[in-house]
Amino acid sequence: MAQPIKIHRLSETMGAEIIGVDLNDLDDATFDQINQAYLKYQMLCIRNQDLKPAAMVQFSERFGDVLPHDNLKFTLDTHPKILVLSNDVDANGNQIGVIDAGDAWHSDHQFKEHPANCTILYSVKNPSRGGHTDFANMYNAYDALPERTKTQILKLRGHHSISKLKNKRVEISGARKDAIEFYKRQEREIPDVTHPLVRVHPVTGRKSLYCSPRFTIAIEGNGLSTEDADTLLDELIAHSIKTEFRYRHVWHDGDVVMWDNRCTNHRATGGYEYPDIRHLYRTTVEGEATS
Numbered sequence: 644m645a646q647p648i649k650i651h652r653l654s655e656t657m658g659a660e661i662i663g664v665d666l667n668d669l670d671d672a673t674f675d676q677i678n679q680a681y682l683k684y685q686m687l688c689i690r691n692q693d694l695k696p697a698a699m700v701q702f703s704e705r706f707g708d709v710l711p712h713d714n715l716k717f718t719l720d721t722h723p724k725i726l727v728l729s730n731d732v733d734a735n736g737n738q739i740g741v742i743d744a745g746d747a748w749h750s751d752h753q754f755k756e757h758p759a760n761c762t763i764l765y766s767v768k769n770p771s772r773g774g775h776t777d778f779a780n781m782y783n784a785y786d787a788l789p790e791r792t793k794t795q796i797l798k799l800r801g802h803h804s805i806s807k808l809k810n811k812r813v814e815i816s817g818a819r820k821d822a823i824e825f826y827k828r829q830e831r832e833i834p835d836v837t838h839p840l841v842r843v844h845p846v847t848g849r850k851s852l853y854c855s856p857r858f859t860i861a862i863e864g865n866g867l868s869t870e871d872a873d874t875l876l877d878e879l880i881a882h883s884i885k886t887e888f889r890y891r892h893v894w895h896d897g898d899v900v901m902w903d904n905r906c907t908n909h910r911a912t913g914g915y916e917y918p919d920i921r922h923l924y925r926t927t928v929e930g931e932a933t934s
């Protein structure tokens with residue numbers, strides 16, 4: 644029997660919270676309700692979880708293949724599909740998690756041939772201030788574009804790269820000591836890709852704007868000069884982060900937040916400092932090739 648769950652909208656723009664579910668003990672009927680809400684609201688917060696790592700992986704696997712992480716240094720020893728995001732340190736003062744994940748607007752794995760479907764974050768510990776996550780509804784961003792821009796970008800492709808070294812629109816966090824070496828290695832291992840700027844969601848069929856300051860470094864298309872492409876990319880990025888498309892998630896301990904990378908962008912807001920600890924577990928589920 645399905646768990647008696649309640650679903651409430653989190654904002655006019657996007658997002659819903661789910662109350663009354665225990666993800667450690669999830670039946671198929673309850674999962675179906677969560678999945679429908681996920682497709683409808685694009686971002687979900689499942690409250691009051693005390694989530695075991697194995698249950699987090701199992702829940703994630705209901706949405707598709709859970710990807711190994713590029714950064715193996717900070718995965719859980721017992722569950723390597725779970726990445727630790729944290730500003731905490733061990734007894735020797737070494738970082739125990741990724742400290743600068745997602746500090747610029749992006750969609751996860753946009754730099755891969757098969758970008759992510761959903762990302763799932765479980766909040767173990769929140770700082771006393773800051774540490775929020777901002778989301779942007781990229782269906783709404785697309786829908787609100789002028790018709791002439793929709794026509795102009797229909798056949799254009801975004802060029803995406805994992806490397807911050809190639810991207811003039813982002814800064815490298817001072818908190819990452821090995822940044823240059825880290826991004827150079829990623830450049831060698833993960834070749835750049837292109838995807839349509841107008842992405843069609845494989846399940847809902849809706850169109851969204853598919854670009855971000857973190858991973859989109861250029862726009863490619865017949866007859867477009869580099870300069871015009873650069874200006875267009877600046878305009879699309881500025882449009883996509885307008886406040887009317889946004890929802891800010893203020894975390895509570897025990898929140899499990901998941902979002903659909905096929906129609907949203909997000910960023911971590913920062914604004915907290917050690918020893919005020921922010922500690923989360925993350926899984927990423929592989930998605931489809933874009934169309």
Ligand code: SIN
Pocket residue numbers: 728744745746762774775776909910911912
């Ligand atoms: C991410 O972009 O994966 C991290 C988001 C966050 O930590 O709020």
